[in-house]
Amino acid sequence: MPDLPPSRADNQRGPGRPAKMAPDEQRRRILDAAAARFARHGFDGASLRDIAADAGLAHAVIRHMFGNKDDLWDAAAADLFGQMNDAILQALADVDMNNPRARMEAQVRATVRTASRIPWLAAFVMQAGLAGGERYERLVEQHLRPAYAFTLEPFFQLKEAGRAHAFDPHFLFMLSTNAAIGPFAQSANARALAGMELSDPETADRYADVLIAVLKHGALRRA
Structure with missing residues (x-):
């Protein structure tokens, strides 16, 4: 099992239920806590009550915002891949898309930076793949396959050129x-063996x- 760092919800949570928390902040905490717990x-091993406790919110808030656990899992998957996709597209905004080498470098750096910020992404996908079934099939069709096709393009361009x-x-x-x-799902090893904190942006870069x-x-x- 990957030794993941706590989610942002774990780090931000205080004793008791936060007062007058904005709905967007509640949603952010729930999605972070859910992705890390899954x-x-x-x-199967993650309960809505545990996720609510990690987020520092009442169980009823999750039910109100996301419905059942399956719906929350789908929302967490969409959020994780949405963050990764946004980061890659932002990194590519100033890159010549006809230069596959520059595109590959930008994609790799954006992926590393995002994985450093949300290290539970790799383990989330791994858990889904191990479990298989309809939930994993949804993940493949909605998120993995489109991301795979898009980010694979520069590697084919480099070979063809x-x-x-x-x-x-x-x-x-x-x-x-x-x-x-992958390394960001095992950040405890980097911390214990090399004294590195992979969540640090400079270390990630x-x-x-x-x-x-x-x-x-x-x-x-070589060119």
């Missing part, structure tokens, strides 16, 4: 994406620099 314990070694672009995508996301350098020198041909 990542640690899977769908002769700028990448004769590696399967799917493998390069898997390598870069898992390396960009230094990690992104290394990952991009490894990809450029190991997978891409």
